[in-house]
Amino acid sequence: EKKQQINKQKDTQMKRVLVKDLSANVLKLPRLPIPSIQQTAERYRASILPLKPADTVKAHLVKLDTFLAGSAVTLQNALVEANKAAEAEGGYPYSYIEPIWDNLYLSNRAPLPVNTSPAILIKKVKNAGETQPSVAASIVYGIAKWVQNVLKEGVEVRDANMDLSPMLRQFGASLLPGEKVDEFLITPFEKLRHVIVLHDGHLYAVRVFDDQQVPLEQAVIQKCFEYILSITPDTDNTTPVSVLTAGNREVWAGAYAELVRTPENAETLKKVHEGIVVVCLDSKKWEDDDGLKNGAMLHGNKEESENRWYDKHQVIVSADGQVAFNFEHSGSDAMQWARWVDDVLQSIESKAAATTTAAAVDATQVPSLVEPLRVTFGKTFAGHIRSARTEVLDLISNTALGQLHLPFGKKQLKQLGVSPDAFVQMCFHVAFHKCRNKLAPTYEAATTSRFFHGRTETIRSATQEMLMLAEAVNKETKESATPSESDRAAQLALIKAASDRHSTIAKAASKGEGIDRHLTALNCLAVERNDNAALNFFNDYTYKSCCEWGLSTSNVSYPWVERFTFGPTTPNGYGLGYVVDENEVRIMLSAFTSSPSTNVEDMNAAIGVSATRLYTVLSGSKL
Structure with a gap:
C-alpha cells in the first residue's frame, strides 16, 4: 500500500487539478469505507469501558448484544446497498455519511x-x-491571486492522497x-x-x-x-x-x-x-x-x-x-482552510x-x-x-476563554519518544481526571480527506490506557512531588502504552475505520425505519452520554498559526484547540459559564500541572 501511495505521489507530482475537474474524482481517490458491524461493535465496547462504572457498562452492553443479534445486520446491509447504489450512479452522495453529515450542519438551529x-x-x-x-x-490581494491562479492553472496537487474537491466551496x-x-450556495469561480x-x-x-x-x-x-x-x-x-x-x-x-x-x-x-x-x-x-x-x-x-x-x-x-x-x-474543515490560507500567506511572504x-x-x-x-x-x-x-x-x-503555553513542542516530545499529539491528549485527560476523578467522553477530529468527499472522523481518545495513566499520575497528591524511580518507570510504561494506543486509534479514524460516523448512519436508519430493537440501544442513556463530548478537541498545527479556538459542543463541556509548534504547545480553552461542571481557570491550571508532571516523568528532570 505504501509503495502504491509513493508511486501515486510521484505520478501526480507538480500536477494541478483544473477548476472544471475539482468536482470530479480525477485523483481517483477511494470512497469512504463502511466498517463491518463486528469491528464497530468491538471498538465501541472498548471506547465506553473507561467512561462508565462496570455495572452500567454491563447493562448497556446487553442492549448492544440484543441489537447485534436482531436488526443490526439488516441495517448494515441496507447501508451498504444504498452506498453501492449511490456509487453506481456516480453522483451525490459521495459517501454513506455525506447526506447525514451535511444535514447535521445545515439543520442546526443554534447560533x-x-x-x-x-x-x-x-x-x-x-x-x-x-x-x-x-x-x-x-x-485580499493574495486571495484574489489564488483564485486567478486556480482559474488559469488549477489547484496544485501537493499530496495525491488528499481530496481537493472542497476547494470549490471556499x-x-x-x-x-x-x-x-x-x-x-456556491458562486462559480469565474x-x-x-x-x-x-x-x-x-x-x-x-x-x-x-x-x-x-x-x-x-x-x-x-x-x-x-x-x-x-x-x-x-x-x-x-x-x-x-x-x-x-x-x-x-x-x-x-x-x-x-x-x-x-x-x-x-x-x-x-x-x-x-x-x-x-x-x-x-x-x-x-x-x-x-x-x-x-x-x-x-x-x-x-x-x-x-x-x-x-x-x-x-x-x-x-x-x-x-x-x-x-x-x-x-462546507469544509480545517484541512481545506489551512490549504488556501497557507498558499495565500506564502504568496504574500515571497x-x-x-x-x-x-x-x-x-x-x-x-x-x-x-x-x-x-x-x-x-x-x-x-x-x-x-x-x-x-x-x-x-x-x-456565557463563554469563558483561556489559554496556556507549554514550554516544549514537537522537537522535544519526539526526542523523548512520544507522539506530540498523544502527549497533549494525555495532558487533557490527566487534567480532567484531576478535576473530576473520571475521564470525559472525548472527541478529537481526524481528517478523512484521503477519501473523495471525506470530511472527519472521531478519535475517541479517552481510552483504557489513558484512564490507567491518569489514575497513576493523580495518586500523587502533592503537586511538587517528584515520582520515585519505581513510580517513574511504571508511569513511563503507562505513557508509552497510552501513546501507542492513541496512535493506533488515530490512524484507524483517518482510514475511515472509526466508529462514530458508522454508528450515526445506523442510528439514522433505525429512526427512519422505526426499528425499536435498534433504538432501544441508540436511545439508551449510556450510549447518548458517551457521545456527549465533555472534551471536544482539535489539533491545527501549521507554522503560521498562533492560536486555534472553538466553543464546547455540549453545555457542560470544554472546547480545546491546540497548536503543536517545534518548541512550544499553545492551547486555547473554552467553556460556558452557566455550566456548574466546568471552570476554565481550574482546567487551565490542571492542564499545566499535568503537562509538567508528564514531561518530568518522560525526561527524568523538572522543567
Whole structure:
C-alpha cells in the first residue's frame, strides 16, 4: 500500500487539478469505507469501558448484544446497498455519511459563533505592511491571486492522497438561512468579482477583479479600504442586519424572508452571498491583549459583535493590523482552510515589494470600486435585530476563554519518544481526571480527506490506557512531588502504552475505520425505519452520554498559526484547540459559564500541572 501511495505521489507530482475537474474524482481517490458491524461493535465496547462504572457498562452492553443479534445486520446491509447504489450512479452522495453529515450542519438551529464556527489567529505576516488597510489588502490581494491562479492553472496537487474537491466551496460560498434547514450556495469561480467589507456594522462591496477577472492592484484595494474607513459614520450602525447571522438560525431565516420581499434587499443580499469572503475591519486595536484577541476571533466581543457575517468565511483585521480567520464550517474543515490560507500567506511572504503604493493611486477611481450596501426595513423589523443582539451578547457573556503555553513542542516530545499529539491528549485527560476523578467522553477530529468527499472522523481518545495513566499520575497528591524511580518507570510504561494506543486509534479514524460516523448512519436508519430493537440501544442513556463530548478537541498545527479556538459542543463541556509548534504547545480553552461542571481557570491550571508532571516523568528532570 505504501509503495502504491509513493508511486501515486510521484505520478501526480507538480500536477494541478483544473477548476472544471475539482468536482470530479480525477485523483481517483477511494470512497469512504463502511466498517463491518463486528469491528464497530468491538471498538465501541472498548471506547465506553473507561467512561462508565462496570455495572452500567454491563447493562448497556446487553442492549448492544440484543441489537447485534436482531436488526443490526439488516441495517448494515441496507447501508451498504444504498452506498453501492449511490456509487453506481456516480453522483451525490459521495459517501454513506455525506447526506447525514451535511444535514447535521445545515439543520442546526443554534447560533454559529462559538457553537460551530472555529477561528484561527495567525502570526504576523511578513511583507503585509503595518496598517489595517495595508494588511487587509495584502490578504485580499493574495486571495484574489489564488483564485486567478486556480482559474488559469488549477489547484496544485501537493499530496495525491488528499481530496481537493472542497476547494470549490471556499470562496463565493455562503449559507442561505432556512426555517428548518439552511442551504449552501456556491458562486462559480469565474463569476467572483468582489469581497464584502464590514466596518462598524456597515456593509460594503469592494471590487477586487476587473471584468476580465484580473485582480486589481494591491495598492488600489488598500486605497478602497482606506476610503471605507474615511466614509463610515463615526457612530456604529444601530440596526445592523449582520448581527442576525450570529443568532438563532430560525430567527435569521424568518427575518431574511422578510427582507428579500423587497427587490433592492434581495439584490443586496445576493451580492453578499456572491462575495469572495467577508473582510471585517475592526475598530479596536488588539495590541497584546490576549482576552481581546481571543474573543474577537471567536465571537467579536461585545464591541464588534455587529462587525461579523457568519454565513461566510471571514478575514478579521484589527485596527493595528493583526489578523484572524473565522470559518464557516458546514462546507469544509480545517484541512481545506489551512490549504488556501497557507498558499495565500506564502504568496504574500515571497512576493517582491509592490511597484505602486496606495499613495500613488488615483483616488478618483476608488468610489466606483466601493459600493455601500444598504438594507431597508421598517420599525417592526428592528425588533429582530434587537433580539439577535441580545442573544449574541448573552452568548458572549456565557463563554469563558483561556489559554496556556507549554514550554516544549514537537522537537522535544519526539526526542523523548512520544507522539506530540498523544502527549497533549494525555495532558487533557490527566487534567480532567484531576478535576473530576473520571475521564470525559472525548472527541478529537481526524481528517478523512484521503477519501473523495471525506470530511472527519472521531478519535475517541479517552481510552483504557489513558484512564490507567491518569489514575497513576493523580495518586500523587502533592503537586511538587517528584515520582520515585519505581513510580517513574511504571508511569513511563503507562505513557508509552497510552501513546501507542492513541496512535493506533488515530490512524484507524483517518482510514475511515472509526466508529462514530458508522454508528450515526445506523442510528439514522433505525429512526427512519422505526426499528425499536435498534433504538432501544441508540436511545439508551449510556450510549447518548458517551457521545456527549465533555472534551471536544482539535489539533491545527501549521507554522503560521498562533492560536486555534472553538466553543464546547455540549453545555457542560470544554472546547480545546491546540497548536503543536517545534518548541512550544499553545492551547486555547473554552467553556460556558452557566455550566456548574466546568471552570476554565481550574482546567487551565490542571492542564499545566499535568503537562509538567508528564514531561518530568518522560525526561527524568523538572522543567
